[in-house]
Amino acid sequence: MNAHPHSLHAATNLWSLDTALRHLADRVRSEAGARDIYGDGGTLQAWRPRPDRNPTGGHADPIGDAVLGMTYRIDTPCADRYRAATATLCWLAIHTLGDLPAENRTPIQQLLHHIDMVPPQAAAEVARWAADEDRRIRELLHLDTGQQPIPGVTCPACSRVSLATSGINATSTVVVCTNDLCTCLGDICLCGMNIHADGARHIWTAAYVSTWKVAA
Incomplete structure (x- = not known):
C-alpha cells in the first residue's frame, strides 16, 4: 500500500465513523422503540441523487433511510447527531467524488472505495471531518476510540x-x-x-x- 498519508487518514477515520454510526443507528432505533428495521437486510442501493434532487436528502439506503426517518419523529441528541451526520456525508460524497462512478454503495462506502483517487488535500478535508464527527458520536455514546x-x-x-x-x-x-x-x-x-x-x-x-x- 503506497497511498498518500492524507488518503490513509481519511480511510481510517471513515472506517471508524462507519462503526460509530452503526452504534448510533442502534441507539436511535432503541429510542424510537423500533423493532428489527433491518428485516432481511435488504440490498443497499445506489445513493447518488439525480441533479434535480436535494443533495441533503436520503441516499436510497433502505436501512439508513429507515433510521433517518425515525430521527424526524423523536427529539434526542442521538437523533439530531445521526440526522446531521448522514446529511453531511451525502453532501461530502457528492462534492468530493464528483463524476466518479456510483456503484450500489452508501455515501461512506463510496468515499472509502474511491478515497485513493481523491486529491490529497481533499482527502485531508474528508479525514478532518470524519475524525471530528467520529469523536462527537463516540463521546455521545461513551464509546472508546477502537484503537x-x-x-x-x-x-x-x-x-x-x-x-x-x-x-x-x-x-x-x-x-x-x-x-x-x-x-x-x-x-x-x-x-x-x-x-x-x-x-x-x-x-x-x-x-x-x-x-x-x-x-x-
Whole structure:
C-alpha cells in the first residue's frame, strides 16, 4: 500500500465513523422503540441523487433511510447527531467524488472505495471531518476510540511509545502515532512514511511497522 498519508487518514477515520454510526443507528432505533428495521437486510442501493434532487436528502439506503426517518419523529441528541451526520456525508460524497462512478454503495462506502483517487488535500478535508464527527458520536455514546495500543514500539519521529493500530477496512489495519504534536516535517522527517506530507499526522501500514524493533 503506497497511498498518500492524507488518503490513509481519511480511510481510517471513515472506517471508524462507519462503526460509530452503526452504534448510533442502534441507539436511535432503541429510542424510537423500533423493532428489527433491518428485516432481511435488504440490498443497499445506489445513493447518488439525480441533479434535480436535494443533495441533503436520503441516499436510497433502505436501512439508513429507515433510521433517518425515525430521527424526524423523536427529539434526542442521538437523533439530531445521526440526522446531521448522514446529511453531511451525502453532501461530502457528492462534492468530493464528483463524476466518479456510483456503484450500489452508501455515501461512506463510496468515499472509502474511491478515497485513493481523491486529491490529497481533499482527502485531508474528508479525514478532518470524519475524525471530528467520529469523536462527537463516540463521546455521545461513551464509546472508546477502537484503537489498540502497541506496547514497546517507539515512533521513529517523536521517539515515544505512542503507536496504536486502527482499522482501515474489514481485513487491514494501519498504525498511527497518538502523540498530537507528532506531525510530518516533510522531506527532512525521519518518520519513514512512504510519502512525506508536511503537517500530516504520522501513519504507516501495519506490515511496515512490524519490521521495527521493540523498545528496550
